[in-house]
Amino acid sequence: MNWPENEAGGFLGRGRYALATDRPESVDALRGVVIERTARGEAIYPQGGRTALDYGGVPGLPGVAIDTRSLNRVIDYPAADMTVTLEAGMTLAELRRVLAERGQRLPLDAPEGDRATLGGIFATNASGPRRFGWGRPRDWIIGVGFVTAAGELVKGGGRVVKNVAGYDFPRLLTGSMGTLGIIVQLTLKTRPIAESTAIVWASFDRGDDAREALARLTTSATRPTAIELLNRPAATAIGEPSGLPAAEWTIAIGFEGARETVAWQTERLAKELNARDCRSLEADSAEALWSRLVEDSAAKRSDYEQVSIVVNARRSAVVGLALKLDSSVWGVQAHAGNGIIRAKTLRSEEPSAIEAAVSELRRAAVEAGGNLIVSGRPEGRYEGLPIWGEPRDDWAIARRIKEAFDPRGLMNPGRFVGGI
Amino acid sequence: MSVATSPASKSTLFQELARIVGAEGVIEHRDELLVYECDGYVIEKSLPDVVVFPTTTEQVVAIVKLCGRLGVPFVPRGAGTSLAGGTLAVGGGVMICLTRMKRIVEINLADGYAIVEPGVVNVWLTRALAGSGFHYAPDPSSQTACTIGGNVGTNSGGPHTLKYGVTVNHVLGVELVLPDGSIVRTGGVTEDDPGYDLTGLIVGNEGTFGIVTRATVALTRDPEAGRTLLGVFADVESATETVSDIIAAGIVPAALEMLDQPMIQAIEQAFHLGFPVDAGALLLIEVDGLDVGLDNQAEAIAEITKKRGGSVQKAIAWRTRKEPEYVAVWKARKSAFGAIGRLSPTFCTQDGVVPRTKLPHILRVITQIGLKYDIKIANVFHAGDGNIHPILLFDERDEEQVKRVLKASHEILEECIAVGGSVTGEHGIGVEKMEFMPLLFSPADIAAMIAVRAVFNPEGRCSPSKMLPTGAGCVERKTPGRMASA
Numbered sequence A: 001m002n003w004p005e006n007e008a009g010g011f012l013g014r015g016r017y018a019l020a021t022d023r024p025e026s027v028d029a030l031r032g033v034v035i036e037r038t039a040r041g042e043a044i045y046p047q048g049g050r051t052a053l054d055y056g057g058v059p060g061l062p063g064v065a066i067d068t069r070s071l072n073r074v075i076d077y078p079a080a081d082m083t084v085t086l087e088a089g090m091t092l093a094e095l096r097r098v099l100a101e102r103g104q105r106l107p108l109d110a111p112e113g114d115r116a117t118l119g120g121i122f123a124t125n126a127s128g129p130r131r132f133g134w135g136r137p138r139d140w141i142i143g144v145g146f147v148t149a150a151g152e153l154v155k156g157g158g159r160v161v162k163n164v165a166g167y168d169f170p171r172l173l174t175g176s177m178g179t180l181g182i183i184v185q186l187t188l189k190t191r192p193i194a195e196s197t198a199i200v201w202a203s204f205d206r207g208d209d210a211r212e213a214l215a216r217l218t219t220s221a222t223r224p225t226a227i228e229l230l231n232r233p234a235a236t237a238i239g240e241p242s243g244l245p246a247a248e249w250t251i252a253i254g255f256e257g258a259r260e261t262v263a264w265q266t267e268r269l270a271k272e273l274n275a276r277d278c279r280s281l282e283a284d285s286a287e288a289l290w291s292r293l294v295e296d297s298a299a300k301r302s303d304y305e306q307v308s309i310v311v312n313a314r315r316s317a318v319v320g321l322a323l324k325l326d327s328s329v330w331g332v333q334a335h336a337g338n339g340i341i342r343a344k345t346l347r348s349e350e351p352s353a354i355e356a357a358v359s360e361l362r363r364a365a366v367e368a369g370g371n372l373i374v375s376g377r378p379e380g381r382y383e384g385l386p387i388w389g390e391p392r393d394d395w396a397i398a399r400r401i402k403e404a405f406d407p408r409g410l411m412n413p414g415r416f417v418g419g420i
Numbered sequence B: 001m002s003v004a005t006s007p008a009s010k011s012t013l014f015q016e017l018a019r020i021v022g023a024e025g026v027i028e029h030r031d032e033l034l035v036y037e038c039d040g041y042v043i044e045k046s047l048p049d050v051v052v053f054p055t056t057t058e059q060v061v062a063i064v065k066l067c068g069r070l071g072v073p074f075v076p077r078g079a080g081t082s083l084a085g086g087t088l089a090v091g092g093g094v095m096i097c098l099t100r101m102k103r104i105v106e107i108n109l110a111d112g113y114a115i116v117e118p119g120v121v122n123v124w125l126t127r128a129l130a131g132s133g134f135h136y137a138p139d140p141s142s143q144t145a146c147t148i149g150g151n152v153g154t155n156s157g158g159p160h161t162l163k164y165g166v167t168v169n170h171v172l173g174v175e176l177v178l179p180d181g182s183i184v185r186t187g188g189v190t191e192d193d194p195g196y197d198l199t200g201l202i203v204g205n206e207g208t209f210g211i212v213t214r215a216t217v218a219l220t221r222d223p224e225a226g227r228t229l230l231g232v233f234a235d236v237e238s239a240t241e242t243v244s245d246i247i248a249a250g251i252v253p254a255a256l257e258m259l260d261q262p263m264i265q266a267i268e269q270a271f272h273l274g275f276p277v278d279a280g281a282l283l284l285i286e287v288d289g290l291d292v293g294l295d296n297q298a299e300a301i302a303e304i305t306k307k308r309g310g311s312v313q314k315a316i317a318w319r320t321r322k323e324p325e326y327v328a329v330w331k332a333r334k335s336a337f338g339a340i341g342r343l344s345p346t347f348c349t350q351d352g353v354v355p356r357t358k359l360p361h362i363l364r365v366i367t368q369i370g371l372k373y374d375i376k377i378a379n380v381f382h383a384g385d386g387n388i389h390p391i392l393l394f395d396e397r398d399e400e401q402v403k404r405v406l407k408a409s410h411e412i413l414e415e416c417i418a419v420g421g422s423v424t425g426e427h428g429i430g431v432e433k434m435e436f437m438p439l440l441f442s443p444a445d446i447a448a449m450i451a452v453r454a455v456f457n458p459e460g461r462c463s464p465s466k467m468l469p470t471g472a473g474c475v476e477r478k479t480p481g482r483m484a485s486a
Ligand SMILES: Cc1cc2nc3c(=O)[nH]c(=O)nc-3n(C[C@H](O)[C@H](O)[C@@H](O)COP(=O)(O)OP(=O)(O)OC[C@H]3O[C@@H](n4cnc5c(N)ncnc54)[C@H](O)[C@@H]3O)c2cc1C
Pocket: A045, A046, A047, A048, A049, A050, A051, A052, A053, A054, A055, A056, A068, A088, A089, A110, A111, A115, A116, A117, A118, A119, A120, A121, A123, A124, A125, A126, A127, A177, A178, A179, A181, A182, A183, A184, A298, A300, A310, A375, A376, A412, A415
């Protein structure tokens, strides 16, 4: 089987095209498509909102895209139980609308919520600033239904918030990048919408000052739900539309909750932080800033050869690692309270210089207990940079799990760690 | 599965194990082994051939390799407080007891984690963290006895899981010795390591993947303060409606625990806290967080309580969780099973879960089932999670009564499934509830689980006959589970 040379059948990402794009309208239809396609030896590429198709390795085998967006119903929303069961092709924006009608929300961030689907968000375990206070998709999933390469519908977990019957397939599937099966159904926990939101924007001239402030935040009397560290270019892009200053380093601290607790915290934090400049945004202006904090890290530029990376490390290492990235080349935004750094190049740069900087940073991240993945890069370049970072011990087990679900290697081949 | 039961192979086994851990680390005499014939689920018993107490990961590796060479099954055990028979040595073999691997390896507040060996008792970590401003959030009622290895094994919950989540939400990584003796390290001190969430998969595997020899757990900030309210109600219905109303009002309490009348009476007899013994139900409602927001929440809760015809008997404002009144109330709650011991010679508890909104329904059904089978049932449970723990009181010497208890238990759990719930919220499937798995999961689901187990444990030598139905007939159960101790 050959790779199609044009986009008639749809995109798979990373410069590869699909043989065709199927749009099943029911789980049974989707199973049928999978059975039929895999019988012919075609690979299966699940797709949601297609906001992150370039994320991961190059598709490894010719195959079809399966567009899940027609599977977009709410199956059950018992609001008083604070759970919702839905089909995975639903967009985040649509789910937000449904939950808001009952005063609830899913406190997760993902860029392009009007396109990104819950299936895509859970397949990638996507996260944003709120993860400091609310965790990641893995903390909100209680049940999953997925279709394997054999066309079988497999379920795990259930619809109640507490349940230890059977192995934890909901978590196994979260972050599995579509390599174990197509997620078709999710049961999630929900929370009440916060009464009030605020973001404190604190400016620092030196990395050391930011480091000290971050350390202080781990024992602050306040309880933020987001702690973001921005270098100057990132602070400019994110803060300027709100009229906020962009210092060498900025820490944006988010608060959500009852009105009186949010007000108390913003006031208190200003006293705790030894910032050169500290201001706070509330209500609508906080929401607008918050959404730029979510969107900016994923905003992609195609007018130059952009490279983007994600580093995970101990949280105490964040500033040290961020300082390694030259702020004339890199925009840096870190979910600093969680040890996650996202960075992207701001202009075309000599590839060898980028490669050297990224390799050096990866070594340092591994030393700090973490890793570095390359989340975006121009095609045909930077072949020397491993997308999924330094190989880990546990990938051997990961490979065996993959074989257990997909012995022929037909689900999203080539896209995940260790060539899975 | 061949089992080392012949005297000759048994003595080889003993000698070889002694060579690995020293003679003081192996038990083989029958009278000493009796302690290990069951765990908190005492109904099915099976003597291991030997119990071995490794002190290092290397010793665990050597032990499982030896078992492989000799073709002997093995089962990991922590404190043995499992209520589902998770540690039962089905078919004998080697029991690997992790209680001597009990070091807290590292506590790192700056990076928010601790690394512990599996035999560390849950409350030891809490104690080691006292005064630091951090704690380890999962707090099963058995926390003074159970180990973190066992908590990882069962994905334990506790009263505070409503707000803080269960064990899996707090484990960052594990070290696991596979049955072939290889060591796998998943996750670590950082989040988002690229790859599958193997840590998430391993938590709650009930000892069927291998032996957890280390866990890295996340530490949680202590709340600044809290309010703990004791709501008194005429009946269980109004108490459960109150639970739903609190959630509907947008309040997410840290804990929402309920006791019904038989339970209140048992606790009052045991602890003399001044609980109203004629009340139909009692709700323990706890909110925590920043002090500045708590009075409003407590008032809103009191308001809802009154609207549902209840009254607030106590409202404890606390900061440290050490306040005597606070300690007394929670001691009573966490010792509920012990207090029941005074009411009845024997009892068994179930661990069903229903959607919160179905609580009034399931409690009505439990009452009906109790009447139908003429069995006294007391209820103490995690109401906020919909996780019920009906306790069935009986006399194990009365065979006919015992049969009724088994039937009643079964009917309760079937009703949990019927309303969209589960048969276990935190105690696990173990050997006790294997027969329910086909009611919860399809053949495809179970086949997938068996395939995943085979990735870790291909020969089934680790914890045989647990969790997943094998197709072979179940041991016929003649008596229900009963609490060994509390
Ligand atoms: C350029 C870019 C980089 C990003 N980098 C990161 C990052 O580093 N870290 C992070 O946390 N988030 C990242 N995100 C965010 C996140 O991964 C996506 O936004 C996510 O929400 C994708 O949703 P989607 O529906 O658009 O998925 P798609 O873009 O359609 O698919 C994304 C991936 O998920 C798989 N997938 C989609 N739906 C299903 C399904 N139903 N079942 C199984 N698999 C499915 C696809 O096969 C594909 O591999 C990035 C987003 C973009 C645009």
